[in-house]
Amino acid sequence: MTDYIIFDMDGVLIDSEPIHQHIIYEVFQQQGIPFGKSYIETLTGMSALPMWEKVKCDSGHPATVEALVQFHRRYFYDRLPEIQMPIVPHVKEVLSLFQSQGKHIALASSSARNQIEFFTQQVGIHHYFDLMMSGDDVEYSKPNPEIFLKVAQWYGLPPEYFTVIEDSTNGVKAAKSAGMHCIGFQNPLSGGQNLSQADRIIASMSELL
Incomplete structure (x- = not known):
């Protein structure tokens, strides 16, 4: 474990993947896109634009990618007031421990910045992070x-100074491609993610204590 830790958010800090996947499934139904849960699991870790580019390509849907992104975003925010995201067990203890050890903690999530702000405030962990990097901050x-x-x-700092904690196939691939150490968190709520490229795989955040 290095002194610079980067956490993904969805499926690592908050157990949001089932909610996100269910909303995507509802959007698919409303848009007449004939894909089910197993397909939706392959989208885990992707931000909105490339996700909908892939869905449009795979489904041949006639709407523009921008229209699909906006429909999904409006649908999600209409539902937001009723959503109470559960925090992943032991996350607060881990963040508190790392902070007490003088580690530098960042968040890097494909979610939109306003979602990251909303949910980290909702579960009371916002103050632990030096930096929050969102899907809005990157091109890819x-x-x-x-x-x-x-x-x-x-x-x-160079990439080798960092340890990334990820729960998705896409996230682990990104961390290793960046040249960083990676811990794969096998969250059963994130679906059948392949974390085999990770340097270490954990089944509970308590293992980081």
Whole structure:
């Protein structure tokens, strides 16, 4: 474990993947896109634009990518007031421990910045992070390493100084492509993610204590 830790958010800090996947499934139904849960699991870790580019390409849907992104975004925000995201067990203890050890903690998520702000405030962990890098801050989504390299650039350090904690296939690929150490968190709520490229795999955040 290095002194600079980068956490993904969805599926690592908050157990949001089932909610996101269910909303995507509802959007698919409303848009007449004939894909189910197993397909949706392959989208885990991707930000909105590349996700909908892939869905449009795979489904041949006639709407523009921009229209699909906006429909999904409006649908999600209409539902937001009723959503109470559960925090992943032991996350607060881990963040508190790392902070007490003098580690530098960042968040790098493909989610939109306002979602990151909303949910980290909602579960009471916002104050632990030096930096929050969002899907709005990058051109390319995971598995591209851009988001992690931007975190390293912000700190002014080479990638090998960082440990990334990820729960998705795309996230692990991005971390390793960035040249960073990676811990794969096997969250059963994130679906059948392949974390085999990670340097270490954990089944509970308590293992980091």
